[in-house]
Amino acid sequence: MSILEMKVPSPGESITEVEIATWLVKDGDYVEKDQAIAEVDSDKATLELPAEASGIITLKAEEGDAVAVGQVVCLIDTGAAKPSGSAPAAEAPKAEEKKEEVKAAPAAASAPAATYATGSASPAAKKILDEKSIDAASVQGTGKDGRVTKEDALNATPSMGTPTGGPRGTERKKMSMLRRKVAERLVEAKNTTAMLTTFNEVNLTEVNKIRAEFKDAFKAKHNASLGFMSFFTKAVTRALQLYPDVNSMIDGQEQIKFDFADISIAVSGPKGLMVPVVRNAELLSFRGVEAEIKRLATRARDGQITVDEMTGGTFTITNGGVFGSMLSTPIINPPQSGILGMHNIIERPVAVDGQVVIAPMMYIALSYDHRIIDGRESVGFLVAVKEALENPMELLMNNDPKKALEL
Structure with a gap:
């Protein structure tokens, strides 16, 4: 077995560190010499990292890791035979960008909406509230026995804590070294x-x-x-x-x-x-x-x-x-x-x-x-x-x- 250690080359004078932006191959893949295996970010540019030899690759750094110039980021077993039926190197797909998604739970899941009305909404009021996606139970009625009137519905506004049924997802991802x-x-x-x-x-x-x-x-x-x-x-x-x-x-x-x-x-x-x-x-x-x-x-x-x-x-x-x-x-x-x-x-x-x-x-x-x-x-x-x-x-x-x- 002949193992080649691939180290981070210097992308330019005064640059001492880069960040692994994307691995273009997976651990255990067979790579060809000069095939682009990763994209690395410096503080000035995003550059491709080519394989220095053909063989089976073992990754030694994760996407998002900051690595010093000269640090080993992967190993290539140059003695390994190319698997039969493997796709050409140029066809290797790029790794998908990892994203962390955080979804906010509806407010109603943690606490029930406060009920102010002791009566129901009038038909006209209910129609207006439905158009505004407002629950009648959250509106203070001014009619007889707390009945929600048309005027109450016209003046009602959704509270920040009232779910409206729309999407409320958020997405968080690390900025690239170049963007930072x-x-x-x-x-x-x-x-x-x-x-x-x-x-x-x-x-x-x-x-x-x-x-x-x-x-x-x-x-x-x-x-x-x-x-x-x-x-x-x-x-x-x-x-x-x-x-x-x-x-x-x-x-x-x-x-x-x-x-x-x-x-x-x-x-x-x-x-x-x-x-x-x-x-x-x-x-x-x-x-x-x-x-x-x-x-x-x-x-x-x-x-x-x-x-x-x-x-x-x-x-x-x-x-x-x-x-x-x-x-x-x-x-x-x-x-x-x-x-x-x-x-x-x-x-x-x-x-x-x-x-x-x-x-x-x-x-x-x-x-x-x-x-x-x-x-x-x-x-x-x-x-x-x-x-x-x-x-x-x-x-x-x-x-x-x-x-x-x-x-």
């Missing part, structure tokens, strides 16, 4: 920064014209969509060069400024919000931005994103508009000092050159750390983003859209 870390960071950002938000609105008419004219050719040549994110990313990197304080962070009593723009893009993954980083976005073309965002979003969706791909950003863009948000105050992603919030696009009347026209409008928001960024820089930055998006041909494409889009 996100929660900690959000509270930290609110408690340790002097966060302030400034707002503006953008007329996206010109962006829409460019997308309508060139999106098909762009898709055909680059196999990527010409979306809004490339325009916003290019507008942000331009504004960061004009207002470098927004592209900086505090370290103790020092301010660190960056001459590059690593843009964190908030995306929604299967395990919640993830923020992969587009490196040196200021050097990328429209095609480069779209291709990199597509690559990172796909890896986040498929659970393949790495810790290194989500660390080190200097500024963040988040798009709540894809979920229908009209306006929000995004929370800074520490240790960064600024985050731009995009929102949904609504056609509404606006004044353009003295005329009222219908235009595709979006509210944009910049949350920033007022300890390091003053009002002039924050407002100027947001105005620069607005200017670039309302005049993209000149400010983002140097009046040559075909060249800018590499068509």
Whole structure:
């Protein structure tokens, strides 16, 4: 018998502990080399743990256990023969997420309802009480001999202790390590920064014209969509060069400024919000931005994103508009000092050159750390983003859209 001890690999620098989120195999299963056998949560990402060899597996940790990097989590008997008729490794089902359900018992099971009336309800009162799902015995009647009148029924309201027959179940489950870390960071950002938000609105008419004219050719040549994110990313990197304080962070009593723009893009993954980083976005073309965002979003969706791909950003863009948000105050992603919030696009009347026209409008928001960024820089930055998006041909494409889009 040859036994291989599988230990938790380091998912990234400074990470010393992970949590077993889900075992994808059962104790005693035969696994193939490189087959995903578990999903593990770090405080930055959810990663798959592949089998280091083929054989029969013995699990040494439970789902939800916190295990140190380097700790043995399972054994693989590499000398075991593969059982005949076993399903291919790729078909191994994921273990179902364990849930603890707590159901509240109806109040009547522990104590009988108090009876106030010595008489019965009138037919009209009974009809009203039935519609409200209220027991007539729980209503104080004001009629003769305690009879519940129509007026009593109209004024009656269900008490908190009166069962109404509806579902009253609750569900409790442990938050993943990633979600707990996100929660900690959000509270930290609110408690340790002097966060302030400034707002503006953008007329996206010109962006829409460019997308309508060139999106098909762009898709055909680059196999990527010409979306809004490339325009916003290019507008942000331009504004960061004009207002470098927004592209900086505090370290103790020092301010660190960056001459590059690593843009964190908030995306929604299967395990919640993830923020992969587009490196040196200021050097990328429209095609480069779209291709990199597509690559990172796909890896986040498929659970393949790495810790290194989500660390080190200097500024963040988040798009709540894809979920229908009209306006929000995004929370800074520490240790960064600024985050731009995009929102949904609504056609509404606006004044353009003295005329009222219908235009595709979006509210944009910049949350920033007022300890390091003053009002002039924050407002100027947001105005620069607005200017670039309302005049993209000149400010983002140097009046040559075909060249800018590499068509």
